[in-house]
Amino acid sequence: MTEPTFTTLVSRWYEQNARDLPWRVPGIGAWPILVSEVMLQQTPVVRVLPAWHAWLARWPDPAALAADTPAEAIRMWGRLGYPRRAVRLRECAVAIVERHGGRVPDQLDQLLALPGIGTYTARAVAAFAYGQRHPVVDTNVRRVVSRAVAGDPDAGPATTPADLVACAELLPIEPAAAALASAAFMELGAIVCTARSPRCPACPVESVCAWRASGQAAPTGPTRRPQRYAGTDRQVRGLLLGVLRDTTGPVPHQRLDQVWHDDVQRARALAGLVKDGLVEPVGEESFRLIGDGPVAQPLPG
DNA sequence: CATGCGTGGAA
DNA sequence: TTTCCAAGCAT
CATH class of the missing domain: 1.10.10 (Arc Repressor Mutant, subunit A)
Incomplete structure (x- = not known):
């Protein structure tokens, strides 16, 4: 199998344009990466940054967090939103101590069994912390692949097994290159191929984009009316x-x-x-x- | 599988 | 001012 042009183009773009986020520092460790991934579930990067630093300064490893109270975890979560994640992250630390001797496991099934860790986060930790070759599929990746490969302006509402297969086929054989490619897909979706106003002139795969080639139909809005917040x-x-x-x-x-x-x-x-x-x-x-x-x-x- | 679950900033 | 989210997960 030949490594697809699409993947190499996005990977090269990433190497030149990636934001230098602290959890991307080489050798940062699986625990800081896991914490970042949980915080980034539905919360923007700029708001996660200070909380991530504070959290890891206080609890540098799972055992430290497991020994503290859920109340303190909720407080340190601050106003990131969805505070259940703070409680689950602490439960996750407890489980890591009890089941894995305090070290973040590197097997997909073990990660998936931890509280608060789902399909996306388990794969993100396995790939980004341990360099394994797994498709890492979040909303950004699904949108990028949906547009550039399938030609559709929007992806489906949730990750399906078909999405994982489609992304797996785009990954280089070499595990480290595959992990970098996944990070690159995510970054492209976050920075360039955004949901509402994609910056196609700045896109490294504009020339091979199926969406672009097919006339770039406008993205359709949300399928269902989102719940209003005030009064809920x-x-x-x-x-x-x-x-x-x-x-x-x-x-x-x-x-x-x-x-x-x-x-x-x-x-x-x-x-x-x-x-x-x-x-x-x-x-x-x-x-x-x-x-x-x-x-x-x-x-x- | 459709819903519920926070927050604050951009459009 | 109101709308619409932003690297999902659990049920």
Whole structure:
């Protein structure tokens, strides 16, 4: 099999144009890469950068995070959004300590079995941290391949097995080159072949792009109307968690009552936070971040 | 497999 | 001002 022109063009472009992101530093280690991948799930790079530095300064390895409380993980998550990821990342650290001696596993099935690690993240860690040859398929890669190879302006809403096969066929045989190609596809989608306003004049594969060749039909908008944020349970959860995050220990429910007027919705949101393992009741009157209790004191003497 | 799950900045 | 997200995951 010959290495496709498309892949070499994108890889060369990447070598010249890649952003120098800290988790791309050679030899950075699997744990920093894993943390970056989880933080980057639905959160923009510019907001991840400071949180990533702070997180790794405090918890340089899985064992350090596993030994701390979920509440502190939620606090250090700051306002990255989707704070369940913070709790899952800590659970992931616990599992890494228990199952793998504190070292991030390098096998795809072992990675996939960790909390908060799905198809994309497992493959990203295996490829970027361990140099293995796996297709790494995120929304950027699916869009790039959909356009340049298939000629479609948009990719499907979710990654399918067919997407993995299509991407695998684009990868060089040599594992390190394959990992670089995957990073290059992602970068091209993030920087040039963006969803709404692709910068085709700056694209390294404009000359071989099927979408371009077929007249570049306009991307169609989202298939379904996205849920509005204002007034949703999501917003109320965010407000409640904001108070709990900025307070150490239990918060009386009267204080939580002030964040939202609708009793029914507020109670539902709070119950959701408890159900999701982010918050726990303390007695009859208060709530706190999960595990945000007094640390066990060593006995005197 | 369609939904729920935060956030803050760009268009 | 309102809209639309941005390197997904779990259920």
